[in-house]
Amino acid sequence: MNQFRRTFLKGAGAAGTVAVAVAAGLLKPTQVLAAEWNKAGFTATKLDEALKTIGGAGAAESKDILVKAPDIAENGAVVPVEIESKIPGTTSIALIIETNLNPLCSTYDFSNGALGYVSTRVKMAKSSKVRAIVKAGGKTYTAAKEVKVTIGGCGG
Amino acid sequence: MADPMKIRATMQGDVADVKVLMSHIMETGQRKDPKTGQLIPAHFIQEVTATVNGKLVLDSQWSQAISKNPFLGFKVKGAKAGDKVVVNWVDNKGEKNTAEATIG
Incomplete structure (x- = not known):
């Protein structure tokens, strides 16, 4: 497995966690979208x-x-x-x-x-x-x- | 840092006048501890949002130049008595606080 693929998968995993958190109501969408x-x-x-x-x-x-x-x-x-x-x-x-x-x-x-x-x-x-x-x-x-x-x- | 926030919201004609008093040290990061001579790390509120009945009315970003125990006043047209005001803040260490009040 090359390095790019590894990094990509890691990133995808992290994004998945955020989506789960949103779905579970742990993070309110408005907080996620608030301007940085x-x-x-x-x-x-x-x-x-x-x-x-x-x-x-x-x-x-x-x-x-x-x-x-x-x-x-x-x-x-x-x-x-x-x-x-x-x-x-x-x-x-x-x-x-x-x-x-x-x-x-x-x-x-x-x-x-x-x-x-x-x-x-x-x-x-x-x-x-x-x-x-x-x-x-x-x-x-x-x-x-x-x-x-x-x-x-x-x-x- | 869980000191409560105080909100007072009153109707002035057709405009809701909202006043918020927060409890926060608002450390600038530019001050030295007189005993050790070390800089005191910055600790201040960075983001304040307010909603009326769940709708965002104010999205505010702050620096360390806001005074200790910040005061914030804003006005919302079209709100009415009985509407719920919610104010949230987040500081640079990720600490948060939220409070709500009913417009009276």
Whole structure:
């Protein structure tokens, strides 16, 4: 038996196990199909690279996106951020902290009636623009708000 | 890590306003243990999904830049009182948690 055949059979065996697990209800199909974590984007240290992985390069500035965050954050470890997109047909929002070590903070995909709105709390290493990248109707839009941080929330 | 997640879901007009509070350390992997000088390994939630009556409404991916004990708020149009909201998360170590609530 040659090596290729061995590897192939091994792979087929493993796939069979997954199918059995699905059939037995151990794994819900939705969990299997969930999009894989965007490792390239979340570990990128440059803003441009992070933007590329989410298709956010060249997004148009929009006044229909509200980025709500404090002007001055006393504690960078907990900065409340709210993003609301009033653009019809908003399908996703990505949240970016431009000067963080890894600028891409989180992404949100909406479906089945969820509005283009998200509220969260983020860590900021230092003062930065908090940027939202919104996808709606196949186009990308962006808006940002400057937040001054007096005590950083990463490291130390 | 089996600390319960809290969900509060209320109707505001025809929109369900869902607020979730999770219990997680959200370690960045960039912090050093002051005693040993070693980096504390990253441990954070990577994926959060929410469903209303079994239909996916939010599929979210997170990095370590989300604050400790994360808060998440989202809104769903067309949901109604009595609908069931389920929120799931998975972290980078494969730990999971799930919670459900009824929209009130």
